Amino acid sequence: MRAAQVTRLDGPSAIEVRDVPEPEPGPYDVLVDVHRVGVSFPDLLLSRGEYQLKPDLPFTLGVDLAGTVVADAHGFTAGQRVAGVLAHGAAAERVAVPAAFTFPLPDDLSYDEGAALPMNYLTAQFALVERGGLRDGETVLVHGAAGGVGTATLQVARGLGARTIGVVSTEEKAAFARQAGADDVVLLDGFKDAVGGLTGGRGVDVVVDVVGGDAFTDSLRCLAGGGRLLVVGFAGGQGIPEVKVNRLLLNNIDVRGVGWGAWAMTRPTYMREQWKALGPLFASGAIRPPIGATYDLAGIGQALADMDARRTLGKTVLRVR
Structure with missing residues (x-):
């Protein structure tokens, strides 16, 4: 499968879309086919080695995602639309997301909007x-x-x-x-x-x-x-x-x-509680993420360069499939 990877810490221009093995879900994971990935400021910092998290090279970028569940797991069903969040690794065609960081995507929100929601x-x-x-x-x-x-x-x-x-x-x-x-x-x-x-x-x-x-x-x-x-x-x-x-x-x-x-990642139920608390705002229409620009997966370097130059509005989204 394809994934947007950092192979050297030289910023957005050095990001490569490479073929990597498909993930094997762990016992607490949900396997998700990714449709959209949100572009985030941590991605920019990670590409330069300037973030507090310092994964070993090479690693896959991507914090926010929206897609469909591959197989029944932890209360999610195959084909269900979901959003999810990772410390990094979402910018790939398929990802394993901890169930605690996976959320049902409301029917009236698009995949683009779903990828703009979690973080x-x-x-x-x-x-x-x-x-x-x-x-x-x-x-x-x-x-x-x-x-x-x-x-x-x-x-x-x-x-x-x-x-x-x-x-x-x-x-x-x-x-x-x-x-x-x-x-x-x-x-x-x-x-x-x-x-x-x-x-x-x-x-x-x-x-x-x-x-x-x-x-x-x-x-x-x-x-x-x-x-x-x-x-x-x-x-x-x-x-x-x-x-x-x-x-x-x-x-x-x-x-x-x-x-x-730092708060949410160390409290296993916290994100799901937050998502539930936001439910009435989803239902009322108060939350409708504005999408500023979209790119394909190979465009992640340009998307981050545009973010770095403060040319972006709202949430930038990568369309994976």
């Missing part, structure tokens, strides 16, 4: 509910609001009853974020004052930051009393910001880390 939407749910303690009627500010995690966070927050404000870098991204679920959108340049205007000077209850960098201090200044800044990642490439803790004391605000993978 981004489970991260958003973990950030907002588990780490952020989001309450109905609160206001959530989302950085990188036109990206995969950003659009997922907008939709989950709105589905949970929050007002959403997206922060983006261009007018094109602003339009995309509005379509994805932002009640309001502001441009990154001058966002603090714009947010003050939208909230009557009060500020927001939660900031979800997937970008990091220079905007961090102004994000803290956007928080209302009792507000929470959720650190999800540093996709902006501007380095890791620092915080002066007196700001937290004076305004009764928090900075909280959001490490979904």
Whole structure:
């Protein structure tokens, strides 16, 4: 079978689609024929050896997938449509996925949308509910609001009853974020004052930051009393910001880390519980992943290069079959 593999740590241009043996499922796995694979920021870091996980070479990329079950296993039936998530290894024609990381795909969601769901939407749910303690009627500010995690966070927050404000870098991204679920959108340049205007000077209850960098201090200044800044990642490439803790004391605000993978991968039932919690948002239509671009499997290098250049909107998807 074909798989997109990293054979040397030279970035997207060095990824190869190679023939590899089909997987043998373990006793706790579900064997899945892959239809779609979601392209994720960890794939980019893995291709360069810059991720915290460092698999031995060669290894297969791919975190999110959607496809069909090959044989009955662990409550799943042959032919059933599913989504799944792996630390890596999904970008192949067939994969063995732990049953705990395999989820039934709702009938009204496509394979493209299914491949956009697991990592981004489970991260958003973990950030907002588990780490952020989001309450109905609160206001959530989302950085990188036109990206995969950003659009997922907008939709989950709105589905949970929050007002959403997206922060983006261009007018094109602003339009995309509005379509994805932002009640309001502001441009990154001058966002603090714009947010003050939208909230009557009060500020927001939660900031979800997937970008990091220079905007961090102004994000803290956007928080209302009792507000929470959720650190999800540093996709902006501007380095890791620092915080002066007196700001937290004076305004009764928090900075909280959001490490979904480290949390969920060590709690065997947690992802399935999250998927169940998202069920009402699937049913209501609050969750509808926006697909920005699609490539075939051999196009994974270009897809990651486009992500690295910040040319992508929403979720990028590879069409395997």
